[in-house]
Amino acid sequence: MHIKMLHQTALLLLLSHLSLALADHPPPISTTVAAGPHPKSISEAANTAKPGCQTKCGNLTVPYPFGIGLNSGCSIGPWFDVNCDNSSSPPKPFIASGNLEIVDISDGQVRIKNWVAARCYTETGNVTRQNPIAINFTGTPYSFSDSNRFTVVGCDDLAVIVGSSGRNFTSGCLSLCSQSSDIIDGFCTGIGCCQVPLPKGLRAFSSALGSLSNHTRIHSFDPCGYAFIGDQERFQFRTSDLQDTGFQNRTIQNVPIVIDWAIGNGTCDEAKTSADFACRENSVCIGSDTGLGGYRCNCSEGYEGNPYLSPGCTDINECESNPCDEHGICTNTPGSYSCACGDGYDGDGRKDGRGCIAVNSGFPVIKFSVGFSVGLLSIFIGVTWLYFGVKKRKLARMREKFFQQNGGLLLKQQSPFSEGGAETAKIFSAEELEKATNNYAEDRILGRGGYGTVYKGILPDPRVVAIKKSRIMDQSQIEQFINEVIILTQVNHRNVVKLLGCCLESEVPLLVYEFISNGTLFHHIHNSSQMSWFAWKDRLRIAAEAAGALAYLHSAASMPIIHRDVKSSNILLDDSYTAKISDFGRLD
Known part of the structure; x- marks a missing residue:
């Protein structure tokens, strides 16, 4: 409760601080962003x-x-001026007269250099470096895209982002961890890194960092915290980011x-009635989806060029890309094209249609080819079906052989219910257990021993079970094995592992038990990291439960069962740490 109140207090303090920072608009820090892969730019047009x-x-x-030069008349308006700083090599472009360096201009979006808030600490918690961030596009045609994410990187850091103008927006992000091994690369879910989305139409924001304990507990692997907004496709968190000074x-x-x-800030319908409507010939107006109004222009289908410049978009000559059949004739039309077949051919002439087919040709090559292909495909399908059918029948016969060999007929002859009315073993099919264990995958193995291998299985119920696969089976002991299955499935005691059934369709019979999730008593009492779970009263309770189960097996069961191998590794613990006796009877 104390930590929760501390978190809430810190967040409230940060929110107050950021509101003041947004009002003051602190100047940004100038940095450089390298270009990378971006959406297709309108600069690629002619x-x-x-x-x-x-x-x-x-x-x-x-x-x-956009246009290069302040008040040069090369752009559609002052906010689309690009100030080219020739003092750098190569020259750097900035939006208007500000210090926002442009990385890329695409259709409807501009990418600018990032700003990153940082706060670094000494081992004793003193702040050695800090800088908040704030960007304000109020009164401009720009707003932050919702493809950005507000990101906080650090193990003892929280930040609040406050936005206004266009969209009032407040959100926060808390990133914590106590050791670097807790962090998973590529995940930004609050352990070492957290992210929150931004709404469309946000025109101004301010953000700064705070810390719960000034990194004193995690300074050895994380001396600084960072916060920034940026393209979500361009950032992937790594554990090494925490110690990276760069x-x-x-x-x-x-x-x-x-x-x-x-x-502008109006709709397309409103803009079309204005004398300064920007969309030229053969283009379409597209309204902005930010909720702030305004529009953009795109060339109509079948046209290319710059839709903002006279005389507008020009027709694409689709015939240059050869869209028609080799025997077709292509005719370019405004915004489209048409195909027609030449003399002696019939069809629509298009490569993506019927093409051109020779009329009255001597040998029906196409029909023959299609018929031959269909026949060949039919033969292939038939042979494949026959192969898998034979294979399936062979597998069924083999499973039936194993079923009889392992005493399946004897088990079926027994009564399916005990005298008390409780169900006995279910006979599982081999296919059921293969699906339950993902075909006995390595990651489903719970343990190995001299007796064989135990797998974790998930039935369609969906019950979780333990499936024991023995190494060998003495065929002379089959009748005794079946009798023990029947007896053990009638054992019904809360401190005894329940045998649910078996599978006799494999070379060696498989036994299906209830799944006990918390491992063995041996594991817990010999593992120092788990000692805190077992006070003396818990140990006495587990001992009493185990003793009660053994007394039941030896004396109270309808058919007495002598355990023969009582040890801590044969005492399992369920979700509530209740003892469950296992590995009793000759089956195990």
């Missing part, structure tokens, strides 16, 4: 820049409606912030 304007700034191609710069270099952009 004639992307406004005629007479510079097309590239460093490694970035700048397409209209994590902040590496994130700046590789995880950009995704920004949505739109023209």
